[in-house]
Structures are given as structure tokens and as C-alpha cells.
Amino acid sequence: xxxxxxxxxxxxxxxxxxxxxxxxxxxxxxxxxxxxxxxxxxxxxxxxxxxxx
Numbered sequence: 001x002x003x004x005x006x007x008x009x010x011x012x013x014x015x016x017x018x019x020x021x022x023x024x025x026x027x028x029x030x031x032x033x034x035x036x037x038x039x040x041x042x043x044x045x046x047x048x049x050x051x052x053x
Contacts, residue, residue, distance in 0.1 A: 014022075029036065 031039070
């Protein structure tokens, strides 16, 4: 039986999303999707400042 040994540089790299999920875990929230969306919209502010570039 032949065994293949890969160096550190040859090891497949995990997908960034897998690394993210492994470190931070899934989103946890007791609110419904509709409640979350409402909270997002309610937290927005309207600016009356004229911005000129």
C-alpha cells in the first residue's frame, strides 16, 4: 500500500465560509425574519443634509 504525504503548502485550504462558521457559529435569534427586517428598517434614519461632492 502506497501512502501519499502532502506538505503543509500542499494541504487543501478550507473555504473561507467554513472557517467563518467554525469560528463564530450560526446566527442565533429568537425573532422571526419579519421582526428582524422591521427592526432594520425602523433603525434607519433619513438624512436631510445636502451632500455635495
